[in-house]
Amino acid sequence: MEKAVDYLVGHPVLFVIAVIFAIMILFSFLRGVMRLFLVTAAVLVLYAAYLQLTGGATHEAFQHIGLWFSTMFHAIITMLGHLFDFLKSPKK
16 A cells, blocks of 8 residues: 555656545545435435324424434534544644
């Protein structure tokens, strides 16, 4: 792995191409995640509408879903905070 990094650092044109390629892969992944999030949100809205029409208990079901999303959001934000702290730490 170190040889590959040294090779890319030694050849700036290839390094720029690799960075652009990595950014493209990252945005493609994020676009897929956003699509998944939007489809999940649409399914949840349809489920809530179904429960409302059939007289089901929407409050309890969505309270559990909201708690789960809140927990996951908090965990992701905490992980990103630790990652940014690690990246900001001075290198020795």
